Amino acid sequence: MAKKPTERRSFTEESLDVNLTPMMNLIAMLIPCLLLSAAFVEIAVVNVSAPSMNSAPDDGKKRLDVPALDLRITISERGYIVSGSQGPFPTPGGQPTGNGPTIPVVQQKVSCVPYVGTWPPPRSKNSDSPKCNKSADAGVYWVYDTEALNKMLMEIKTQYPEERRVIIAAEPGTEYDTIIGVMDASRDGRGPEGEHRALFDEVLLAPAIL
């Protein structure tokens, strides 16, 4: 419809604004929906086979070819004991272990962030030291030397490239955190040039027999 001369003057100014209100409504609906399904921590899993005391056999085929290495990592309060079918491996320094652990726990300065209100694992060994109170704290505690374990397992893997299975055994008091740490150290590692190397990814969890 033709406009009156007075209306023509204001015509261009009115069309400058885009009406954003329907768009706003849409976004206001989308945000709560997405907020409900948002995951701010990403969860991943570690595959583990049942302990050997389980009555149900996990896989018939694997029982037949007995592994030549039979790698076993025992987590004790004093450290990791790494043993194979020929008995315990020597320590990274080359000394025979005797009765002690292959990779003993070390005293290190630890950040308190994950352990507020308690001690870093192994707790039984750290219980003489003061607890972690604030997350800003850092204290000297006994900790498992997971890096040394990872290095040692990479050497074992070069000797037995076909081997994929590892039995992880733990004392009853071992924390879940430590077990996951050992599984991480035994699953993969970084070579000297930073390349990714797969180690032992078939984990069998068993109670420790010391």
Next chain:
Amino acid sequence: MAKHSDELIPLDINDIPDPSVFVAPPETYRRPRKKGRRATLEAGLTITSLMDALTIILVFLLKSYSNSPVQLKQADDLKLPMSSTEVIPTDSTAVVITLNDIVVDDKPAVRLDNGKVASSDLSSGDLLIEPLMDKLADSVGVQKRLAAVNNKIEFKGIMTIVADRQVNFNLLTQVMYTAGQAEFSRFKFAAIKKSQ
């Protein structure tokens, strides 16, 4: 001289002028008022900046969108350990072990006292947790009945174990033994993915 200055300066120079001189001229000089223009200006809200902010929030939420079958809220008694694993969780029976209780598929099963199961709930050499066994047997029963009706579903015996980082191995052994008795043979231990 006196005569000359009389000619130049008017006599009424020091007189107070008439106030009507400063008053705006009458109607004819006033700018015509636009009717209706002001009203449209007030209705338009500047929501462009708000839109910008909302769009950024939207993109952030879309990025963190997940359809992971394991959904959990971390609490004081459930802090997961960190792991470098890349395996994505699958849909399976989930057992959550916090420091205070054991939860099967979002239903509480056993209460823990100081991180231990009460000895009255244990049997077969302190390995089998009886109330947990009941709940797991129910869960297995439902899954097996579903598998019998729908041949697309198969009972694989997979269990996801979500545990607090301070849970000790003794309790984990008891849960895994109980799960083994309830025909679960493959376990998936949940952990928080370490950002690399």
